[in-house]
Amino acid sequence: MNVVVCVKRVPATGGRIALTADGQEIDTRFLGFTISPHEECAVEEAVRIVEAGGGSSTVLTLGPEAASEQLRDAMAIGVDRAVLLETDGSDWDPIATADAIVDAIRALEAEGERFDLLLFGNESADSGGYQVGIRVATALGLPVVTGIKAIQAGDGRVEARREAAGGWEVFELPMPAVLGVKEGLNLPRYPSVPGRLRAKKKEIVRIVPERRPGGPTKERLRLPQADESQVEVIGAGADAAPAVVELLVRLGVAAR
């Protein structure tokens, strides 16, 4: 089976977010970069599907040249090859992003390639639009379902499950199909040193995409009003236990 997985490079923000002075971007001077945990699981799933049944896996991203770091990370855990839709690093809206991905898939198909499964994150880590995968599927005329936490693919069909009210909803789609997946789908492996070395030598196909903006149009970013509380230190070490229980009783979560 041939699987494509789409990932997005985002800053690995930690304790708090700082913005650039013009409010247009996150200040990334002191930050590393990563992809969404949802997408990490999509990458792992692509590798497992190919390990189990043959075929090939492709990781695709739209982003700056620096995003080849995220492509190499995916190849380090076993993805066969990568496609970079290279931009100047500015934000692309969901319509422009989906259009560029559709163009790239069509271009690869025009060269005779066939894909059975296109995997997306349920939502991107930064902009969280919940839509790029569905837009790509609609443009390509493929069935799609999102929120997926279990996949079984084979025999031209894929069974996909999502959590609902503590239980599961089960979908069955004919392939080729598009799935938006969530963290918890699997437990991604860590890259090995040989894996990292192999990834360095693997191919990255570069395409310069055409940008057709469609909105919504970002004006600026803002930090939400901090509901920062004054923390009351009620003690240190095991000696704090009586004071903690006093507090639990006062809050009504423990009975005296």
Add this chain to the structure above:
Amino acid sequence: MILILVEHGGGRPERLSLEALALASRIAAATGGPIEAVLVGSEAREAAGLLGGRGVEVVHAVEHDRLVAFAPTAWAAALVQLIGDRSPAVVLAAGSDRGNEVMAHVAARLELPLATQCTDVTPGDPLRLTRQRWAGSLLEDAVLDAPTKLLTVAPHTFAIEDAASGADAASPRVQPFAPDLTESDLRVAVTRRLEPDRTGVSLGDARVVVGGGRGVGSAEAFAELEELASLLGGAVGVSRVVTSNGWRPHAMQIGQTGLRIAPDLYIACGISGAIQHIVGAKAAKRILAINTDRDAPIMSVADYAVIGDLHQVVPAISAELRRLRDG
């Protein structure tokens, strides 16, 4: 006119849809337009009866003999047909799993932009809005310029309004709507459901959640947290480091890519307080942090703190609770 997709279960409108309706009412108040709702499935009429006093004039009850189970593409096809018939200025839904999914399909079919997880909207042409990024750790002011404005509403942003009584409390007029659905619209649908196996207090409903992070150190050491949780009738939740290490399953993860919780008390043990974790716990009424590091980011969102090694503090609290219980 404003069109809203109202999800329902067991014959009642869903909470998040009523929150979205609160935003619809604000837009309606500013623009003077009426509100019409779309409800899909067999219990639509029953749920429509509970929308009285909420400013909804008409309910379009989407009925189709093959629309029994949830089918995102078919729901979207029905909405697109209604949008064509009724020409609403704004179409919105809750920023729920289904709401976001169906609206993304509608947007893709109409080739229109969609603003998801909105926290504020200023009606107009173009429409100005604020939406969540990073699950609400960051906000984006944006402009939506389109003939039909498509939105989803960030959960837990708008308070559900009290339904009006008296003359304004009339139930909306229910109009059946039979969409034209193709095989391709119906190709993705729930084929079966697996019911949950309920054991113990569920993390989403627990009044007290004991959270464990990297500081717990191992899968075995979670026994200390489980004991405290059980003494308090609560549940254990975890950070992503814990699920990535395989110490506990992902179903227990709190945060941006896990569960959002809203307990009375969240006891965060050995958790640094990364924003992606905190967005899942910030609806807790109170947060107690147990951490060796006085300066950990969690301290800026916690109400109370114990500075120290959780392996000493947590068992000591449990012992104290047992002493209290056993008199």
